[in-house]
Amino acid sequence: MNNSTNRPQKPWEKFARWVNGDSTPEDSVLRRDEFPDGRKRVAQPEKMIDGTAVGRIRRFRKFYLAASVVICCLFIALMLYTVSEMPPYGAVDVPTNNEVAEKYIMDGVTETGATNIVAGMILDYRAFDTLGESTVLFIAIMSVVLLLRKDKEYVNDEEDLRILEEQRIQEQKPNVALKTVAFIMIPFIFLFGIYVILNGHISPGGGFSGGAILGAGLILYANSFGFTKLRKFFNFKVFTAFTSGPLLVYAGLKTYSFFTGANHLYSIIGPGTPGMILSAGIILPLNICVGMIVACTMFGFYALFSKGEI
Amino acid sequence: MGNFIMNHYYEITAVILFGIGFISLLLHSNLIKKIVGLNIMDTAIYLFLASRGFIHGRVAPLLIGTTVPEDGVYINPIPAGLVLTGIVVSVSVTAFSLALTQRLYKKYHTLNLDEILLLAKKEVSK
């Protein structure tokens, strides 16, 4: 493999190697060898693998490959056989179409107040799952923060150099087209995101989809106007507050609902008038909370991956 | 056989995709391909679940312009909810594994898990 990298390649060979994941595209524009303040870039460390170890791995992999292919074919065959025994697709009289689904459809509107039956199901009947699901998002973004967020002790010269270079390019090129289009688009993107969140219980959508739209808007803003401008109003503290805070509100609201439900107490939260925007009990506030968490999480992933900080 | 395919075409696709994802996750030494395989596997499960909820000739469980549901009009809402939950979980774990991959790439300048293992072992023994 190492020999083949040295000889000059045709473009399509390069492309094929890139598609196969054997080489990484070298971005020649975004590299300079020194920082603006004169520091030199640290040379890329050589790979220290000797031939014998790689050869041993290759031989092992051949055996492993053959075994895996056989196992996977057997596995697919077994699963196909299983599927052939399952109830048919699209039929009415299948086990899944039982009293549970019927109750969600027939009584869902009166019991939860949400005309979007799926929203009523995930945020009221099976709300504990959804609370867990929001926690999964929260814990994922926090582990990415733990892993990628830069601090005093974790610095990477090459990374810093790349980010500085990107900043320089962003400042040099005016990017009029991008900025103008973003300037027009972003208000509509945010408006649409908020619309999807607020109408989660009466139309398709909800916190997750609306939050993803808001997150996309934030990413577009950061890319067209620069992270420095975004950080004026969306720094790490705001990010923390908008991720943990809504989840706390969510947990609090649900604790009240679970507690009253389990102890058969009177709950002040009623379903309201179905079909109106202010209805469906706590589903609307829950959607807003989820939307905030998702928007922050999506943007957080992007910022941490590209810059190592928010 | 023809009947089997006609009755179960979504499930068959789902199961084959599941196998493809499974083999990619096991077989490839490239971390990005492993993560792609993981996503294929998860998507296959969602396809399977969604196909379980579908009923011929019925519409999405969403009341538009009315607040009184009719019997026998809507498909099963439960798989939709499960898929929604599953997608969020899958996004989270994908992001986490990509973050790990990014760190490893920055440290070892390769995406090949075998090479990374050798390099890490060398680093420890040094």
Next chain:
Amino acid sequence: MHEAHNFIYNFPFFCIILTMVGGVVMPFIRNGWIAQKINMGIIAAVGGMNVAVLCQLMVDGGKTVTYMMGHFPAPFGNEIRFGPMEAIMALCFCLVMGMSILGGLKDIYHDVRKGKQNLYFLMINLLLCSLLALIYTNDMFTGYVFIEINTIAACAIVMSKDSGETIVATIRYLIMSLLGSGLFLMGISMLYGITGHLLMVPLKDSIGDLVTSGQYAIPLTVIIGLISLGVAIKSALYPFHSWLPGAHGSATTSSSAILSGLVLKGYIILLIKVIYRVVTPEVMAELQITNVLLVFGVVGMIMGSVRALKERHIKRMIAYSSVAQIGYIFMGIGLGSTVGIMAACFHILSHAFTKPMLFCSAGALVDASGHNYDFKKLRGSALKNPLAGIAFTVGGLSMIGIPLMAGFPSKLYFSTGAIQGDWFRLGVVLTALAISTVLNALYYLPAIINMWTPKKSQEASHGHDHGDAHGAHDAHGGDAHGHAEELANVEDHEDEHEEVHEKPRITVSFVVSMVIFLASNFALGIFYQPLMNIIEQGISVL
């Protein structure tokens, strides 16, 4: 229609929410020290609540209680359900988690970077939350969601010690875990496809109907196989263990202790609940799945020990020993009888109390010998930190199965369970137990003897004097002595500059943790009967 609950029966729900909220507020707390105190407070509160729940359940005659999560009963809304078994498991998990953190506290502050220590405790809180939810849940899909939280939190506490080695170990762990949860989710989806339920109680009814009518027999077998396989991968049953030594061996001390003591067990408890509440043991036996688990368990018991025997890195050796112990637990499940499951449950507890003690004491011993993981180089380290040495010795002997210690009753019950089975199982299980015990002794005893043997040459006499004269708490004398020893060392062997010879500072938290671990180990080994009664009661109403 519903009886009003005693207020105490709200506590399991409060435990889950409290740990979750405790995790969610952690980003606001920048100081790792305060975060640790809050975390300890939450663990203590949760433990206390579980004591109350356990007492109340026993007063009420050892029943199980179903608790609705919301306003809708069984097949429609989420539920949690708890009995004596769940309560005692949750209680022990809290205790072990608290002690594991105290035992490795010094290493946490050393290994995790300053600005991120609060996030470490965030992960610990959410890990406890997910473990409690796995113990208490009565819904398969909730189980899946919390398995994912558990996976991410477990991976995060491995990688929090930020080195290349741990990140490589984390990604291997994560990939195998995700493979396992993918299989588990596929199993649940298919189960939903043939029954139309996700909650455990209605699932049990519909599976009972399916079995009597003979419908969907093959899908049912495959589904149970998928779920068992998923759990087996996630809890590192033998052929799927490849990720475990790296992850447990390279993480910071507390993380290793929690991972092997608790995280592996959380999934197994879920599996036991699935077996009893969903599939029923009779169906498991009829579909031959118990036999498969028995074979895998027995192979795991022996192969895990063989791999541990070859290992020189002390933490990896203990990690391979975990593989063997997981084999024991699966063997107990594979026996298919109630006594077998009881033995498995007891072994979950005894291993949960022993393995974290081993990891914490090994961490301290490694610290005492100047961060050397090779166990040949640990020679004499127990003399420098006698408390850690005693804890390691007791832990090792308990793993071998010496009477009076926690490992003995579980082996006793495994044998009892085997005797109740047929002749073939009896032979297989007793042979495996005998071989495994010998192998355990073969790798633990040399390590123990080695660490109590003083170093060669003139330092030998030093070591003995030191061991006799000073107790664990005599820090001042220890310092002076260490200083003298260091001076002597610099004069005599300048080439051994790497080895630090000052007396390790033994912190109060470490002493507390080790003393409680030792006490509970002996308590489990001597007074195991009441605990077994609770477990038996819990399983009968599961």
